[in-house]
Amino acid sequence: MTQPNTLLSVNDLVIEHRSPGRPVVRAVAGASLTVNPGEVVGLVGESGCGKSTLARAVCGINPVTEGSILFEGTPVTPLGLRRRTLTGIQMVFQDPYASLNPRRRVGDQIADGLRTARDTTSDPADLLERVGLPRDFAGRHPHEFSGGQRQRIAIARALAARPRLLIGDEPISALDASAQAQVATLMRDLAVGSGAGLLFISHDLSVVRLIADRIAVMYLGKIVEVGDTAEVWARPRHPYTRALLQAIPKPDGGGVLPAELPGDVPDPANPPAGCRFHPRCPVAMDVCRVKEPAFGPVACWLHEPA
Numbered sequence: 581m582t583q584p585n586t587l588l589s590v591n592d593l594v595i596e597h598r599s600p601g602r603p604v605v606r607a608v609a610g611a612s613l614t615v616n617p618g619e620v621v622g623l624v625g626e627s628g629c630g631k632s633t634l635a636r637a638v639c640g641i642n643p644v645t646e647g648s649i650l651f652e653g654t655p656v657t658p659l660g661l662r663r664r665t666l667t668g669i670q671m672v673f674q675d676p677y678a679s680l681n682p683r684r685r686v687g688d689q690i691a692d693g694l695r696t697a698r699d700t701t702s703d704p705a706d707l708l709e710r711v712g713l714p715r716d717f718a719g720r721h722p723h724e725f726s727g728g729q730r731q732r733i734a735i736a737r738a739l740a741a742r743p744r745l746l747i748g749d750e751p752i753s754a755l756d757a758s759a760q761a762q763v764a765t766l767m768r769d770l771a772v773g774s775g776a777g778l779l780f781i782s783h784d785l786s787v788v789r790l791i792a793d794r795i796a797v798m799y800l801g802k803i804v805e806v807g808d809t810a811e812v813w814a815r816p817r818h819p820y821t822r823a824l825l826q827a828i829p830k831p832d833g834g835g836v837l838p839a840e841l842p843g844d845v846p847d848p849a850n851p852p853a854g855c856r857f858h859p860r861c862p863v864a865m866d867v868c869r870v871k872e873p874a875f876g877p878v879a880c881w882l883h884e885p886a
């Protein structure tokens with residue numbers, strides 16, 4: 581339920597992708613989610629379930645088809661790049677090679693963020709220090725750095741704009757395993773330390789467990805379970821959440837998708853009738869094949885409210 585101080589409130593959001601001669605793709609199909617100030621929400625789900633589409637709509641990149649996105653109570657609408665930087669929402673993208681301008685010095689790119697926040701006292705090097713990098717990196721170019729260092733620079737640039745909401749769209753998936761937990765923890769510490777909310781999108785559940793206060797599980801355009809991270813981890817209720825948790829790679833490298841979760845995510849242009857998860861669900865009942873469960877925090881007929 582939306583609290584009075586809710587920072588971000590996504591309500592019954594639908595986002596369709598339309599391209600000429602192709603079927604409409606309902607990438608987000610009625611998803612609801614909240615983020616509070618100082619809170620980290622982990623959004624997880626398999627590739628193609630709509631996580632990036634949702635995140636890009638929150639930033640004003642993708643237009644909303646139905647439903648609403650409220651940031652500090654005000655509807656988010658599509659904005660051009662320049663105005664997007666002024667909204668108090670900053671996004672860190674998956675690929676730190678593509679998201680930094682290769683021709684501009686790192687310090688100048690961070691200075692863009694400081695200008696957005698009308699911060700005339702901070703130095704770009706101060707932001708580099710906050711993300712654990714040497715101050716003299718400011719005079720160098722992105723190609724001189726590793727993926728992990730570039731992602732720290734992208735985080736420094738985002739933080740320079742003093743966001744009230746930081747979004748990480750798979751910000752660690754292109755990094756070496758050794759850098760992943762460090763960069764995720766850094767994002768958490770810096771966002772929460774400044775009172776901002778963090779929506780952290782990842783398919784790496786072990787990292788989400790490390791940093792998120794709450795976890796939202798997305799399947800084929802819908803949020804199927806939301807709860808406190810420790811609670812969901814200890815007692816996953818949706819069969820999809822259970823399957824995802826069982827599929828986490830084991831330390832010996834032997835992790836695989838469990839037998840209970842066969843096949844791939846269905847095509848969002850042609851979703852199954854009833855519960856979207858039923859063709860892959862090990863405990864599907866007759867009702868699941870014909871009627872969609874719409875209730876929260878667990879959208880599953882096994883958890884129908886009394």
Ligand SMILES: Nc1ncnc2c1ncn2[C@@H]1O[C@H](COP(=O)(O)OP(=O)(O)OP(=O)(O)O)[C@@H](O)[C@H]1O
Pocket residue numbers: 597598599605607625626627628629630631632633634848
């Ligand atoms: N511009 C687009 N036009 C048509 N279909 C799109 C477009 N962008 C995304 N899609 C489709 O929408 C669905 C959701 O994609 P999205 O990238 O949001 O998922 P995701 O969960 O973020 O996946 P990933 O982790 O692989 O990025 C997919 O089926 C994708 O192919």
